[in-house]
Amino acid sequence: MLKKTVVAVLTLGYVLSPMQALAETENEQLPLEQKISTEKQEQSKQGNQLLPEQKKQEQEISTEKQEQSKQGNQLLPEQKKQEQEISTEKQEQSKQQDQLLPEQKQQEQKTIQQDITKQPGTAGVKSEQPLGTSEIETNQTTVKTVQAAPKTQGGWVNRDNKWYYIQPDGKQKTGWLQEGTTWYYLQQDGAMKTGWLQEGTTWYYLQSNGAMKTGWLQEGTTWYYLQSSGAMKTGWLQEGTTWYYLQSSGAMKTGWLQEGTAWYYLQSSGAMKTGWLQEGTTWYYLESNGAMKIGWLQLEDKKYYFESNGVMKTGWLQLGDKKYYLES
Incomplete structure (x- = not known):
């Protein structure tokens, strides 16, 4: 009996196999559009099998969002309450500023008027609106601002x-x-x-x-x-080793200059003369300090005599009971 059953199954398999082969052959002969439609139907079947799991996940996500929304709705009244308190504080601060604003503006106006008074060139100028000022309206109060003049x-x-x-x-x-x-x-x-x-x-x-x-x-x-x-x-001026004399008028002196009992000679350049000085046929001698020599002068091995006017003496000279002869 068992052998007959096995043979029957095998015989059935043999019979089905040619049928399947025939179906596959027909499928290959079907147009391309029918093949694509068949593939989509198979994918749809697979999708329908997965759909319950996806829907389940979407339902879980939707449930979480609803719970979060409920929690947010529970916190919302407290947040609104805090926002209302903050808004109330801001309104009170704004009122206080509005109350202080006129006083501050008065002080600013006083300061501006003081600055205008201190600026040079503005004294004695009468004007309702000083030069270089402009008016700005803030909260229905006029404030004057002053721009400093350049x-x-x-x-x-x-x-x-x-x-x-x-x-x-x-x-x-x-x-x-x-x-x-x-x-x-x-x-x-x-x-x-x-x-x-x-x-x-x-x-x-x-x-x-x-x-x-x-x-x-x-x-x-x-x-x-x-x-x-x-x-x-004025007076004596020394430049290097040279001396000059400036008179009380400031003019530089030239020629003979008397200071007290002493005589000096300033050349045409203004420089004080020292040593021998000749004027015409007359000789004078000016010492190292510029003073004109009077009396005896010895230079090396020679002696000279200068009279009270500074002129060098030549010829016979009698001094007391003595006589001298001075060569020219």
């Missing part, structure tokens, strides 16, 4: 062929002005001084460009000497 650049200015010096504050300079190592003098009206300037008993000389002169100055045939301070020199 500073005037100082420097030299020429007006009607006269020079003036304007300081950074816009005022004219008067008196002495130093620029680098050069000095200038501005008179009471501000005009730059040139020529001779007297301050007390001291004289200064300002050149044509206004610069204070130092050193030797020639005017015509007259020479003056201005010291490093600019003050005109």
